[in-house]
Amino acid sequence: MLDFLKILAGNVFKGPSTDGFPFTQAHTPRRFRGKVHLNPALCVGCTICRHVCAGGAIHIAERPDGSGYDYTLWHNTCALCGLCQHYCPTGALSTSGDWHNAHPQSEKYQWCERHFVPFLSCDGCGAPLRPLPPALTGRIYADNHVDAARLMRLCPRCRQIETAMHAREASHEAQSGS
Amino acid sequence: MNDIFPALFHMLVFPGGLFALVAGLFLKGLDRRVEARMQRRVGPPLWQPFLDIVKLALKQTVIPATAQRTAFLAAPVLGFAGMAVCAALIPVAGAYAGLPGLGDLLVLFYLLPLPAVALMVGGSASSSPFGALGFSREMCMMLAYEVPLLAVLLAVAMKVGAATGVGVEFSLSAVVGYQLAHGSLALDPVMWPALAAYLLFLPGTMGVPPFDVPEAETEVLEGPLLEYSGPALGFFHLASALKTMVVLGLGVAMFFPAPLPGGALVNVAWFLAKCAGLMLLTLTVVKAATGRFRVEQAFLFYLKYPAPLALLSLGLAWRGL
Amino acid sequence: MLRKLAARSPWLYRINTGSCNGCDVELLTTACIPRYDVERLGCRYCGSPRHADIVLITGPLTVRLKDKVLRVWEEIPEPKVTVAVGICPVSGGVFRGGYSIAGPVDKYLPIDINVPGCPPRPQAIIEGVIKARDAWLARMGG
Structure with a gap:
């Protein structure tokens, strides 16, 4: 019945198991899905990423002069599900290990990935x-x-x-x- | 006139007022720190309660439009003042003998519920339904834990009175004096049930889990404290820190005042160490290990265990054992 | 000086504006899992909006909850800092454009810090709290 005392004393003895995070670097697992990046050299403009995107974070608009298209990925709408990475036929999209997402409101609309992909x-x-x-x-x-x-x-x-x-x-x- | 200044000094600087405040806040910090360690966390720094108080002092105080303004603002000060006076009544063996003619167990018994009463007044004056809920829960808890407290105080008074031949000895200084001469009450088997009852009374009066029903933040959103903000809330925290000091100090004075050989400073440190030990044993461990009782469970718990234990001691002391 | 001391005691308050609970669980882990332990920064989750300094908002702000959320937010004494946790309060997230969604939250409330993610990592939330604390200190004039 008094097992909990043993556990409490053991815990005090073993010391805290807290990550030093705000003061030291945090460990990021190898397959962690962080911010998504596009490699514009590999993109073929098939728009499958836009189709599968859960949050509708991907915007692809062809330029009226036909010189190429603008590719925009809003990190503030991205659910980090990794579907775009899974379905991308050319491997142009990849999730990085970068989870440092916190940003002030003034940077809200810069928090995206913008690329011009020329034809x-x-x-x-x-x-x-x-x-x-x-x-x-x-x-x-x-x-x-x-x-x-x-x-x-x-x-x-x-x-x-x-x-x-x-x-x-x-x-x-x-x-x-x- | 000459008695006024030492009395004021004792109330405002040592052992009441400033000293009790600083010690109480540090005890709270220690409590949070050790609790964190028991859960394998790092926990806040020891002076965190001071930072909290500074923060609260700088915040805006919001008074609900429907609240009873005067009662709402007076309640925290009432609780704080009651406890500041209380702290001056606790003798520190070997350093401070208590205020002559004032250090009385019955006075303490009347003053001790003041923070709880302040909570109830504040809660009901805030006009919040959660405040009212907290009020009724606090009331219920008070009825439960005051019974063993009264029995414990009576048992101590009876025991010391019977031994010294005055019948019932209510003066706390005399209680401490008796123990200095004849050994601590904690070493007397007759008083063991009363000691156990007092240890069980501590978490209830301090409102820590599993007896934090009045301030349960997940059920009644901190109950009576719901509408308080800024300095007013800070006063409640200060009162709580003082109360920690008072109830722990009272426990030490009633059951184990035994001083160390050495000067007053050594004995003050020894007194604080005993208080800290008592707190870790009765508040921190209990807090770290338990969830929360329902209000009727907490109520019945106090009537089932601590009250009979205290009454047992009282009976034994009455029979002159 | 006093303000610098005060900034080391930020009390947190959660408002769930119709969240799926994912972000709330992550908020909980920052306090309850020893590994993240937000209490060592002086933080404490408090049950009453009146005690709060940093407000953590989760969820896409549903139509039904809009007025209640605004009311609770008004109850919080100044100075306060508002943090949007998860992509839902920031942009509407996967619920964006739904018939029951009034958000994003910054249409109605001044948000100070955004922590996107679905849900964000506990470490990212702690990072957000630290940024919010700096913003809070700046707001207090320290």
Whole structure:
């Protein structure tokens, strides 16, 4: 019945188990989901992140002049669920270990991630496009002997034509060979 | 006239007033610190209660529009003043013999509930329904814990009176004097039940868990204190610190005044150490280990255990054992 | 000088404006889990708005609670500092645009510190409390 006395005395003896946090660095677990960051070089503008975002924190708006799009991620609406990171096909979004979120009200509207992602133009017809990152194209065309780097600089329509030409050449070669 | 100045000194500086205030606040800090350690936390610094008081002094006092203004503002001062007088009545063995003709157990018995009464007055004057709830709970608790207190005081008075042949000895100085001559009452088996009852009375009167029903912040939002803010709340905290000192000092004086050989300073330190020990034993450990009683459980607890224990001692002392 | 001393005793008060309780649990951990122990900064969670110095607001401010929250907030004596804990009071969070949501809170109350997160880490809350304490000291003129 008096076990609690033993526990209390033990606790006094063992000393506090408190983190030194405000005065020392706090430990952050390896897989901790903190602030989300975008790597604009990898973004292809597929908008799946905007679609899955629980809090609606992601805003993507194309510029009227067609030069690219503005990508805004509001940290003050982000629920840190990590869905965007999970669904991002190119790995452009990642959660960092940064949890130092407290900020004064005056900084409220600066507390976001803003990027301008420019469009490139198609080598064939000049239409605006975002190229897939090389790592991803490498995986997609792993079994095909095509010039993936060239294909990725083409818009989907030109890519179709290019692929069709390629296939016709291949079949001609096969007929003449037999 | 010549008696006035020493009396004023005793009331305002030592052992009442300033001394009791500082000691009481430090005891509160120690209490919070040790409680934190028992829960494996670091806890606030020892002088945290002082910082709290300074903070409260700088805050705005809000008086509810529907409150009884005078009673609302007078209540905390009433509790504080009552306890400041009380603190001067407690003898410190080996350093201070108590005010002649005033250090009386019955006076203490009447003055001790003052902070609780102040709480009740303040709570009901605040016109808040939670204040009224806190009022009724405080009232209930008071009825419960005053019974064992009265029995303990009577037992002590009876015991000392029977031994010295005056019948019933209510003077606290005489009680301490008797113990200095014949050994502490804590060492007398007849008084053990009374001592146990007094130890059980302490958490109740100080309103610490599991007997913090009147100020339960999760149930009645701190009850009578709900509407208080700023300096007025600070006065309640000061009164509580003084009361800590008074009830602990009374316990030490009634049961274990035994002084150390040495000067007055040594004995003041020894007195404080005994108070701190008593507090850790009866307040801190209990607070750290328990939840909260319901009001009827707390009420019945006091009538079931401490009251019969104190009455047992009283009976034994009455039979002249 | 006195103000500097006073700033080391910030008492906290929670207002739940229709929160899912996630942030409230995190607030609780800062006080009740020995690892975070907010009491060593002199903080104490108090039950009455009249005792509070730092107000921690959680939840997206539902339509039903709006007037009550504003009333409780008015009860808190000056000087006080308001902290929005979690993304809901800051922006509406996942409830933003719902038919029952009147928030974000800073439409109605002057917020001083934002601590976004869903919920924020206890350490982040402690960091917010420390920032709020500095803001409080500045407000007292110390």
